[in-house]
Structure formats: structure tokens, C-alpha cells
Amino acid sequence: MRFRFTQTAIDAAAARSELLDPGAGGFVTFEGWVRNLNEAREVTALEYEAFQALAVKEGERILAEAAARLPIKHALCIHRLGALSLTDMAVWVGVSAVHRGEAFEACRFIIDEVKHRVPIWKKEHYRDGDSGWVNCERCAAAPHAHGAAPAEANREGRGGTHAHGHEPNAA
Amino acid sequence: MSSPARAAVPAPAVFGLVLAGGSSTRMQRDKAALEYAGKSQLERALELAARHLGRVFVSVRAAQAADPARARHPLIIDSVPGEGPIAGIRSAFAAHPDAAWLVIACDLPFLSDAALAQLLEQRDPAASATAYASAHDGLPEPLCAVWEPKAAAELAHYQDSGGQCPRKFLMRHAVKILQPRDRRALDNVNTPEEYRAAVRQLDSEARKPMQLKIQYYALMREQAGRSEETLESAAPTPADLYAELTARYGFTLSRDQLKVAVNSEFADWSRPLAAGDAIVFIPPVAGG
Numbered sequence: 310m311r312f313r314f315t316q317t318a319i320d321a322a323a324a325r326s327e328l329l330d331p332g333a334g335g336f337v338t339f340e341g342w343v344r345n346l347n348e349a350r351e352v353t354a355l356e357y358e359a360f361q362a363l364a365v366k367e368g369e370r371i372l373a374e375a376a377a378r379l380p381i382k383h384a385l386c387i388h389r390l391g392a393l394s395l396t397d398m399a400v401w402v403g404v405s406a407v408h409r410g411e412a413f414e415a416c417r418f419i420i421d422e423v424k425h426r427v428p429i430w431k432k433e434h435y436r437d438g439d440s441g442w443v444n445c446e447r448c449a450a451a452p453h454a455h456g457a458a459p460a461e462a463n464r465e466g467r468g469g470t471h472a473h474g475h476e477p478n479a480a
Numbered sequence: 481m482s483s484p485a486r487a488a489v490p491a492p493a494v495f496g497l498v499l500a501g502g503s504s505t506r507m508q509r510d511k512a513a514l515e516y517a518g519k520s521q522l523e524r525a526l527e528l529a530a531r532h533l534g535r536v537f538v539s540v541r542a543a544q545a546a547d548p549a550r551a552r553h554p555l556i557i558d559s560v561p562g563e564g565p566i567a568g569i570r571s572a573f574a575a576h577p578d579a580a581w582l583v584i585a586c587d588l589p590f591l592s593d594a595a596l597a598q599l600l601e602q603r604d605p606a607a608s609a610t611a612y613a614s615a616h617d618g619l620p621e622p623l624c625a626v627w628e629p630k631a632a633a634e635l636a637h638y639q640d641s642g643g644q645c646p647r648k649f650l651m652r653h654a655v656k657i658l659q660p661r662d663r664r665a666l667d668n669v670n671t672p673e674e675y676r677a678a679v680r681q682l683d684s685e686a687r688k689p690m691q692l693k694i695q696y697y698a699l700m701r702e703q704a705g706r707s708e709e710t711l712e713s714a715a716p717t718p719a720d721l722y723a724e725l726t727a728r729y730g731f732t733l734s735r736d737q738l739k740v741a742v743n744s745e746f747a748d749w750s751r752p753l754a755a756g757d758a759i760v761f762i763p764p765v766a767g768g
Contacts, residue, residue: 341768357767358698359697359767360695360697360741360760363745363746363760364767366745367746388768399768423768424765424766425765427765428760429767430697430699430763430767431767432698442698442699442702444763444764444765444766445699445763445766446699446732
């Protein structure tokens with residue numbers, strides 16, 4: 310049960326090989342990708358940064374929780390940091406288990422919890438030259454009225470589950 | 481002793497009398513034992529008085545004389561009938577008839593050196609007492625006041641006539657009234673709520689600035705204009721520190737939008753900070 314960061318492209322094949330297990334009959338992965346559109350704004354690039362000391366602890370707690378809830382064999386989550394371009398992989402989650410059901414369920418649990426709990430931040434760069442920290446600048450504008458750049462004020466944040474991800478519910 | 485030079489007659493020496501004989505009914509605990517910044521109010525009052533006066537006594541009822549916290553100090557045990565501050569003050573005069581008494585109640589946690597110094601400097605030995613006017617109602621404050629020896633007979637007469645209230649006594653006698661320079665010095669503490677508020681205030685003031693390391697990420701980093709810094713702060717909790725830094729950097733996120741980590745673990749906003757702690761304010765996350 311590992312959680313780690315990488316500054317370079319995530320090697321999904323190598324990650325998969327870490328989860329191989331003769332007792333595992335199912336293997337499920339989730340990949341989050343950088344998408345070109347978020348809340349009706351055209352995104353050209355992303356930057357990720359993390360408070361790594363705490364993020365790794367919290368990420369590993371999430372994996373341990375998944376293993377405590379569900380009978381899985383192995384789980385791994387790798388999150389990319391730094392500057393990413395469209396179609397780059399931002400996050401990879403893999404789970405191996407005896408049966409597919411637990412693997413699907415655990416994979417979904419892990420990515421949902423990672424998005425909500427792990428101190429990772431995402432800055433979006435837009436086609437119009439503007440940029441903003443996802444989930445931070447719109448909600449900063451609301452209570453203070455003067456908080457963020459006016460261009461941010463109309464964005465609809467939804468708890469960090471947008472910007473990319475090829476799974477319908479992740480976007 | 482810096483009393484005004486009044487010709488030939490030297491002013492009586494002033495002794496200290498800390499009143500620790502009350503029943504603390506509203507507080508439901510012995511006020512003398514309440515602690516502020518790690519020290520009981522009785523000890524605080526005695527130390528404060530001892531910085532200004534040669535001899536300091538604790539006024540107690542007979543039933544309290546064996547209490548260990550009181551018994552280790554010079555005591556004046558009530559020797560005149562009746563209850564309350566007047567009995568204590570009269571008992572002090574009975575023990576040392578030639579002394580004036582700087583009387584201090586045991587529920588004044590904000591009492592200060594400045595307040596005692598002003599009282600002693602501006603004392604009028606020719607009056608029955610020198611007292612402050614209350615900041616709240618302008619009436620004389622009997623329980624942080626200098627009582628002159630001539631008040632002894634007046635108090636006896638007042639009490640014999642059925643009087644019990646030292647404030648009313650002062651209002652009816654020749655008393656020099658001072659306006660306190662330290663306006664909060666006479667704020668007294670009667671209820672558990674008032675006590676908690678006073679503790680928090682005094683603890684915070686007693687704290688010395690300590691070195692804290694702050695790391696900034698994402699929006700916080702951009703708004704602070706730095707990714708980390710080591711600074712001196714007396715902020716008792718992360719909540720206080722965030723308020724302090726918001727005043728400095730104009731952070732746009734309110735505290736309820738953030739989480740906080742101390743030493744690389746999520747922490748409560750009210751957790752006490754210690755020197756060397758590393759603090760990270762965590763804006764809304766957006767991984768994945």
C-alpha cells in the first residue's frame with residue numbers, strides 16, 4: 310500500500326507490475342488526465358504542487374483504509390507534480406484483488422478520497438492567459454467580494470473533481 | 481515610601497493586606513486559588529504587593545487559617561465580629577494600629593505595578609482612605625485602596641451602626657479619589673466565564689515571542705510572496721497566527737476555508753503552539 314509523487318511522467322506499466330500477485334484475479338486502474346476544458350474555460354496547461362510530507366502520510370492512510378474496508382491484495386497511487394500538458398497523466402491508482410468487485414470499489418474509494426483529503430493543489434492556465442488555483446480563488450472571492458481576480462469570480466468549483474479524468478463521474 | 485511630604489508628621493507606614501477570606505459564592509471555587517499564567521491569584525497578589533511594600537499579610541477568617549495555601553504567609557485572622565472586607569480591614573488595624581493598609585482584593589487578576597504605584601504616590605495620609613474611582617460607575621473602589629489609621633475608628637462606628645459595605649463607607653467619609661491610569665487594573669473576576677476570559681488574556685500576554693517556521697503552498701505562497709519563513713510570534717494557536725499573518729499578507733481565504741498542519745500533521749486550530757513548530761496553512765485541495 311504505497312502513495313508517492315513523481316516529477317516525471319508516470320510509468321503505468323511499471324506501476325502495474327508492482328501490484329502483481331498470484332492470488333489476485335482482478336486488477337483495476339484509474340488514470341486522471343489533463344483535459345482541455347474546465348467549467349467552460351479552455352485549459353492549456355496545469356501545475357501541481359503538494360505539501361509532500363503530509364500528503365504522503367495522508368495518501369498512505371487512505372490506502373490503508375481501503376485495505377481495511379475491502380479484501381484487496383495491493384494498492385498503489387502515484388501523483389504527478391510540476392507542469393503538465395494536455396493529455397498528460399496526473400494521477401494513477403491501481404488495485405489488485407481476488408475478485409473484480411473489491412478492486413473496482415477500492416479504486417474508486419482511493420481516487421475520491423485522494424481528491425478530497427490529500428494536500429495537493431492544481432493551478433490551471435487558460436487560453437486567455439489567465440490562471441487560477443482550483444477551488445481556492447472562486448471560494449476566496451465569495452466571502453470577501455474583493456478576494457480574487459474578477460476573471461475567477463464566475464467559476465463553478467465542485468470540490469476538486471474537475472479539470473480532467475476520463476471517468477464520467479470524475480469530471 | 482513616596483508619600484507627599486506633609487510637614488513634620490511623617491505619614492504612617494503602609495502595610496499590605498490581601499483579602500483572601502471571601503466565600504467566592506458566584507465563582508463556586510476559592511478565588512484565591514484560581515490560577516493565572518501558572519500561579520494562584522493569592523500568590524500573584526502577594527508578590528505584587530511585596531514589590532511595593534515592606535510587610536504584606538493575608539486576611540483570612542478563622543476557619544481558613546489552617547489552609548496550607550494561606551497558612552504559609554503572614555496572616556491576619558479576623559478578630560472583630562462580622563463578615564466581609566470590613567471585618568478584615570478592622571482586624572488589620574487591630575493588629576497594627578499605627579499602620580496604613582493597602583488593601584487588595586483577591587479577584588483582581590489585572591492589578592498592576594502601575595496601579596499600586598499610582599495609589600502609593602498619590603495617597604493622601606490626611607484622608608480616611610485613598611481609592612480609585614471605578615471605571616464603570618465612578619464610585620470609589622474600596623478593595624484596591626490605602627486605608628489610613630484614622631479609618632479604624634470610623635469603620636468601627638460604621639459597622640456598629642449596621643453598615644457592611646466598604647464602598648458606601650468610602651462614599652460617606654473623607655476619601656481622596658484617584659482616576660486610575662491603568663484602567664483595566666480593577667476589573668474583577670466573579671464568575672467562571674470571567675475567569676476563563678481573564679486566563680486567556682493573561683496567558684496570551686505572558687507568552688514570549690517564539691520562533692515558528694511557516695511554509696506556504698499554492699495560493700498561500702503567491703499571496704505571501706514566499707514559500708517559507710521563520711518568524712517570531714507570540715500567537716498562542718494556529719488560529720491566532722493565521723489572523724496575524726492575514727493582517728500582514730492580506731490572505732483572501734478565511735480560516736474556515738483552510739485546514740492547518742503543525743509539524744507535518746493535521747492539527748486543530750486551537751492547538752497550543754510551541755517554539756520551533758512548523759506550520760502549514762492548507763487551502764482547499766485539488767489533487768487528482
